[in-house]
Amino acid sequence: MSPEQGTLPVADARRTRRELLRRLGAHRGRLAASLLVLLGGTAATLVTPPVLGDVVDAVTAGAGRGRIAVLGLTLALAAAVGAGLSYAGGRMLAALVQQVLAGLREDVFETAVRLPLNTLESAGSSDVVSRVTHDVEAVSEAASDVLPEVTHAALTTGLSLLGLAVLDYRLALAGLVCLPVHIHAARWFLARSHLVYGDIRRLESARGQLVIEAVRGAETIRAYRAQRHHLDELAGRSLRAVERQRDGMRLRNRFNGLLNTAEYLGLAAVLMTGFVLVGSGAVSLGTATAAALYVHRLFGPVGVLLDSLDDIQRATVGLSRLVGITDLGHGGGPGESEGASPGEGGHPGGDDGPEQPSGRPEIEVRGVSYAYEGSARPVLRDISLRVPAGTSLALVGASGSGKSTLARLIAGLGEPDRGRITVGAAETPYAPARYLVTQEVHLFGGTLADNLRMARPRATDAELRRALREVGAEWALRLDSGLDTVLGPTGVPLDDGSVQHLALARVLLADPPVVVLDEATAESGPGTGALLQAALARVTRGRTSVVVAHRLEQARHADRVLVLRHGEVAEQGTHQELLAAGGEYAALWTAYDRTARRPGIPTARPGPADHTAIRPGPADHTPAPLA
Numbered sequence: 001m002s003p004e005q006g007t008l009p010v011a012d013a014r015r016t017r018r019e020l021l022r023r024l025g026a027h028r029g030r031l032a033a034s035l036l037v038l039l040g041g042t043a044a045t046l047v048t049p050p051v052l053g054d055v056v057d058a059v060t061a062g063a064g065r066g067r068i069a070v071l072g073l074t075l076a077l078a079a080a081v082g083a084g085l086s087y088a089g090g091r092m093l094a095a096l097v098q099q100v101l102a103g104l105r106e107d108v109f110e111t112a113v114r115l116p117l118n119t120l121e122s123a124g125s126s127d128v129v130s131r132v133t134h135d136v137e138a139v140s141e142a143a144s145d146v147l148p149e150v151t152h153a154a155l156t157t158g159l160s161l162l163g164l165a166v167l168d169y170r171l172a173l174a175g176l177v178c179l180p181v182h183i184h185a186a187r188w189f190l191a192r193s194h195l196v197y198g199d200i201r202r203l204e205s206a207r208g209q210l211v212i213e214a215v216r217g218a219e220t221i222r223a224y225r226a227q228r229h230h231l232d233e234l235a236g237r238s239l240r241a242v243e244r245q246r247d248g249m250r251l252r253n254r255f256n257g258l259l260n261t262a263e264y265l266g267l268a269a270v271l272m273t274g275f276v277l278v279g280s281g282a283v284s285l286g287t288a289t290a291a292a293l294y295v296h297r298l299f300g301p302v303g304v305l306l307d308s309l310d311d312i313q314r315a316t317v318g319l320s321r322l323v324g325i326t327d328l329g330h331g332g333g334p335g336e337s338e339g340a341s342p343g344e345g346g347h348p349g350g351d352d353g354p355e356q357p358s359g360r361p362e363i364e365v366r367g368v369s370y371a372y373e374g375s376a377r378p379v380l381r382d383i384s385l386r387v388p389a390g391t392s393l394a395l396v397g398a399s400g401s402g403k404s405t406l407a408r409l410i411a412g413l414g415e416p417d418r419g420r421i422t423v424g425a426a427e428t429p430y431a432p433a434r435y436l437v438t439q440e441v442h443l444f445g446g447t448l449a450d451n452l453r454m455a456r457p458r459a460t461d462a463e464l465r466r467a468l469r470e471v472g473a474e475w476a477l478r479l480d481s482g483l484d485t486v487l488g489p490t491g492v493p494l495d496d497g498s499v500q501h502l503a504l505a506r507v508l509l510a511d512p513p514v515v516v517l518d519e520a521t522a523e524s525g526p527g528t529g530a531l532l533q534a535a536l537a538r539v540t541r542g543r544t545s546v547v548v549a550h551r552l553e554q555a556r557h558a559d560r561v562l563v564l565r566h567g568e569v570a571e572q573g574t575h576q577e578l579l580a581a582g583g584e585y586a587a588l589w590t591a592y593d594r595t596a597r598r599p600g601i602p603t604a605r606p607g608p609a610d611h612t613a614i615r616p617g618p619a620d621h622t623p624a625p626l627a
C-alpha cells in the first residue's frame with residue numbers, strides 16, 4: 001500500500017447521507033420550526049420586486065404621493081420582517097446543526113481514542129489526526145456558516161422563480177434560460193471537485209504523517225544520516241499536495257466563469273422579452289421591472305448555492321471520513337470490534353468502570369503463524385499453547401524470538417495469518433477485556449488520581465489508595481499532595497520504574513480477567529526490581545495472564561513457562577519440569593542464576609552467548625507504547 005493511502009475506512013455517499021439524516025431526524029421538531037421561520041423570512045423579502053414594479057407603474061401613471069408613500073412603507077416593513085425572520089431562522093438552524101455536529105465530533109473522538117493500536121499503526125496516526133482536526137473543522141465551518149446560507153438561498157431561489165411565474169409565464173421562461181448553464185456548471189464542478197478535494201486531503205495527511213514520523217524518529221534519522229532523504233521525501237509530498245491544490249483553484253476559476261455566463265444570459269433574456277412584451281402592451285413596465293428584479297435577485301442566492309458546492313463538497317468529504325471512523329466504533333470497520341483490547345491506559349469496560357468478569361477465561365492459541373506486513377519471513381510459526389483460566393504463562397526466549405509479537409496477538413493487537421487465538425469463548429481480536437502493559441507505559445499529564453482513574457473513572461479515592469497499596473506503591477501515597485499531586489513535566493517527575501508501578505496499579509483498578517504483561521518490570525532500577533516483581537505477582541494473581549519474561553525471575557513465579565526459539569515453541573512446562581528436562585530453559589536458568597548471584601552485575605537480560613540480548617536498532621520495530 002502506498003504511504004499516501006490511509007487505511008481507515010471512508011463511508012460511501014449513501015451511508016454518509018443516511019447517518020446525517022439519522023442525526024438530524026432526532027431533532028425533527030426543531031428542524032421543521034427553523035425551516036418554517038426561514039421560509040417566512042424569505043417570503044417576506046419576495047414582496048420587494050412586485051412592490052417596486054408597482055412604484056414604477058404608479059410613477060408612470062402619475063399617481064399621488066400618498067400611493068408612493070404606502071408602497072414605500074410596505075417595502076420597509078417587508079424588509080424588516082424578512083431580515084428579522086431570516087436571521088432568527090438562520091440562528092435556529094445553525095444552533096441545531098452545531099448540536100448534531102457536536103454529537104458526531106464526540107463519537108469520532110471517542111472512537112478514535114479507542115481504536116486498537118494495530119489499526120492506528122497501519123493507518124498512520126496522521127490520518128486519524130487529520131480527520132479529527134481538518135475534517136471536523138471543514139464540517140463545522142460548513143454547518144455553521146454555509147448551511148443556513150444555503151437553505152436561505154435555496155428558499156429564495158424557489159420562491160423567486162414562483163414569483164416570476166406568477167407575474168408572467170413568458171418572463172419566467174426567459175429567466176430560465178440560465179438554468180441549463182447552471183446545471184451544466186454544477187455537474188461539471190461536482191464531478192471533478194470530489195476527486196480533487198479527496199486527493200488534497202489525502203496528500204496533506206500523508207505529508208503530516210511523514211512529519212510526525214520524522215519528529216518521532218529524529219534520533220534514528222540523525223544516526224543514519226538520513227536527513228537529506230527525509231527532507232527530499234517531504235518536499236516531494238508537499239509538492240504533490242500543492243500541485244493538487246492548484247488544480248483545485250483552476251477548477252474553481254472555471255466554475256466561477258460558468259456562473260457569471262449563466263447570470264448574464266438570464267438577465268439579458270428577461271430584459272429583451274420584457275422589452276418586446278411592454279412594447280406590444282402585453283405587460284406593464286412595472287411588471288417587466290419586477291421580473292428583471294426577480295431574475296437579478298436570483299444572482300445572489302444561485303451564486304451562493306453553486307458557490308457553496310465547494311464548501312459542501314469539502315464538508316461531504318470530511319463527513320464521510322468522520323462517519324468512516326464512527327462506523328469503526330460500531331464494529332463496522334474491517335478487523336476491529338468494540339471491546340477489542342484498549343491496551344494499557346484504557347479499560348475494557350467503558351466509562352462506567354471495568355466490565356465485571358463473569359469468570360477468568362482460558363486462553364488458547366492453536367497453530368498460530370504470523371509475519372509482519374511487508375515481510376515474507378514469519379516471526380511466529382505454528383505456535384500452540386493453552387493458559388488455563390486463572391493461571392499464568394511466562395514467555396521466555398532470546399531477543400527477537402517473537403515473545404512480544406505473540407503477546408500482542410494474544411492481547412488482540414493484530415490477527416494471526418494462520419491459526420486461532422481464543423480467549424474464553426471468543427476469538428481474538430473480538431474477545432473483550434484484555435489488558436496489555438508494555439515497557440513503554442506513559443505518564444499522562446495531570447494528577448496521580450487522574451493517572452489512575454483512566455482505568456476506572458468512577459473509582460473512589462479509597463479504591464485508588466488501596467490499589468496503590470496492593471502493588472506496594474507506598475511511595476505514591478507519601479507524595480506531598482497525595483492523590484492530587486500533579487505528575488509529569490509540570491509536576492513531580494517520575495522515573496520509568498515508578499511509572500510502571502502506576503501502570504500495574506491501573507491494572508488492579510481495571511480488574512480485567514486477562515492481562516498480558518510485556519516487560520512490565522524491565523525498567524526496574526536498582527532497588528525497585530523486587531518491588532515491581534511483587535507488584536507483578538499481585539497483578540497476575542488469580543488472573544489468566546501472559547507475561548513476557550525478560551527477567552527469568554518472572555518465569556520462576558509463573559504457573560507455566562513457554563520457551564520460544566526463532567518464532568517456534570522450543571519447550572514448555574512448569575519451571576521445575578523444564579529445569580529437570582535439562583534443555584534450553586535449564587541452560588538459560590543456570591546462566592541467569594550464576595549472573596544473579598554475582599554482586600554488582602545487572603540481571604536485566606540474562607542469556608548465554610548464543611542468545612544475544614541486544615535489541616534491534618532504535619528505529620526497528622519496537623512495539624509502540626500503549627500508554
Ligand SMILES: Nc1ncnc2c1ncn2[C@@H]1O[C@H](COP(=O)(O)OP(=O)(O)OP(=O)(O)O)[C@@H](O)[C@H]1O
Binds near residue numbers: 398405620621622
Ligand atoms: N512492527 C514490526 N515490523 C516488522 N518486524 C517486526 C516488528 N516488530 C518486531 N519485528 C521483528 O519480529 C521479530 C520478533 O520480534 P519480537 O519483538 O516479537 O521479539 P522478542 O522476543 O519480544 O524480542 P525482545 O526480547 O528483544 O523484545 C524480530 O525479528 C523483530 O525484529
